[in-house]
Amino acid sequence: VGGAAREEWEFKIRGEISDTSMRYIVERMLPLCSFYYNIHLFVTLHSRYEFGLVNHALSACIREMLTNYLTLITQLEYQTQNGQLTLQRLWYAIQPSLHALKHIYNAVKKVYGCTGGAVLSGLYDGVTREGDAMTKKIYIHLLERASVPYLRMLELWIYEGIIQDPHDEFQIQSNDDLTTENLNKDFNDTYWEMRYTIRPDKIPSFLAEKGLSDKILVCGKYLNIIRECGHPADNAHRTPLRYFQDIEEYRVAVKRAYAYASRSVLHLLLKKQKLVERLRSIKRYFLLDQGDFFVHFMDIAKGELGKSVPKIVKRKLESLLELAVRTSGANNDPYKDDLSCFLQKYTLMQKLDAIHSTSEVSDQSRSPLSQQPSARAPPPSPMLRGLDAFTLIYRVKWPMSLIISMKSLTKYQLIFRHLFYCKHVEAELCKAWLHQQLFKELNVAGTFKGAYLLRQRMLHFLQNLVYYMMVEVLEPNWHTMVSRLREAKSVDDVLRVHNSFLDTCLTQCLLNSQHLFKTLTKLMTTCLDFTEHVKRGADCVRANMEVDVKKKYQFNRVQKVQRETKRAEETAERERFGEKVGMYNKRFDSTVGEFIEILRRKSNSQCDHHLANLSTRLDYNGFYTRAFPEVLDDNYAAIPVRVDSGI
Structure with a gap:
């Protein structure tokens, strides 16, 4: 044969x-x-x-x-x-x-x-x-x-989504090795692309018109979604097919069948399965849309997440997550039971490095994202903390897994881990402010002023970065996606809109730029090192104050303030507090200058107004431009934005 x-x-x-x-x-x-x-x-x-x-x-x-x-x-x-x-x-x-x-x-x-x-x-x-x-x-x-047996096969496919082809003669072939269960497990699963494919050599010439074969393929695929959900997929308005000398007859018949299949599967996804509500549930958790849930979880899980991953009891962490959900506004979410948590083996930086490494060595036909780190990624660290490894997982079933596949969930997880870590650094800077309140009654402004200013600049940076991602990236793109989903004409349109939303968010949240993200990670590491330094300094001063309390000296208020001020200054000088703050200040400012310079260069080369907005927001008063004139010159014309927060 x-x-x-x-x-x-x-x-x-x-x-x-x-x-x-x-x-x-x-x-x-x-x-x-x-x-x-x-x-x-x-x-x-x-x-x-x-x-x-x-x-x-x-x-x-x-x-x-x-x-x-x-x-x-x-x-x-x-x-x-x-x-x-x-x-x-x-x-x-x-x-x-x-x-x-x-x-x-x-x-x-x-x-x-x-x-x-x-x-x-x-x-x-x-x-x-x-x-x-x-x-x-x-x-x-x-x-x-x-053509009678062939057109009978074609009828079964476009009207019922059934392939009855015992001799491999039909233009559509089925790959039975691919199942819907793989969508929830395999990141690179190609169920939708490879479950049913076209055999170009089996397409009759009178059906080989451009676009007609694709419609025939998609028509049966749509009906298969309905059939696999247990719903009848029989088209009641079917037109019997025979050989027509006029090709337009086939075009009309396929167009009608395609319209019915598209309408039926969209009704299933958007109305019966409530796709938009499902995505809104995912947004509530992965994109931190539910603020009280996140704050409550961070408060009650702080101790557990501060441990190294091997020491964390996963069942306890899941219980804390469930408690945070049920004692917050998220309790009204009908899909809250599908949420769970997971501890990754790699930090977000290692994961992104593996992604970019895979992107460099893989061919263009494959997605650069990979569920498994590449060989160039470092081995998992046994000292990885829960804060660096924590992520959420979300259970979805067919047919929702077609849209919210493992690949989509991994992209949501990347955005969540990025936001989660930024909020963690912001929370640590706020705690540093609490530690600094120990000195508010003392006359130590000259000694600790640099730490106050640096902490405020760091907090300004983090708050504006989070504001940019939450308000200027995620929220507008979310509303655009929802409006386009409601206008979608087919499942492929839904997939395209959803994937476009995720890819746009990944890019605008700086996760697709290796250089930008590494610089940003360096900044957040500097912030955490600084908060730890402030905490150690406050603990040393507090210890000396407790010594005075134990001696039970009776001082009036002025004498007490003078004595504690002197001890605080001595402690700061002994611990070289100001010198180290100066070191952190220099490191932070130089890294922020580098970060803004990369933002400006990329926004100019890529004509990306989002990066220009972020650059303007971070350097709203030209402080870094004046501090680093050799890099951030005045020839750059930033797009002005309304700044809601600042120093």
């Missing part, structure tokens, strides 16, 4: 015929024998099981057409027995059969060894190329009969 050795027989005169005219007539008759015998061989071979239903139908049609030829042979034999047949009469009688068998023979030569749609393409080629009316009529008759 597909490469069957073709046997072609030809009849010739054995010996010599002295009569030239007789020899001439016999030589012109012999091709009829060759045509018949070769056609008979084709029918015998292609009637076998492995050649498929289309060849079976074609062979049956040819067999019926040969019946007329065999009837003629019987009549001629009767005339021969009665002595009524001459060579000239024979030549005259076989003219119609010679013409018909010649074109049948040419047709079977075109489709010899082919199966399915390739057979119909060969016959259709004969219809379009032949100009003789009788020849075209023969090809059309063969095509009408041979």
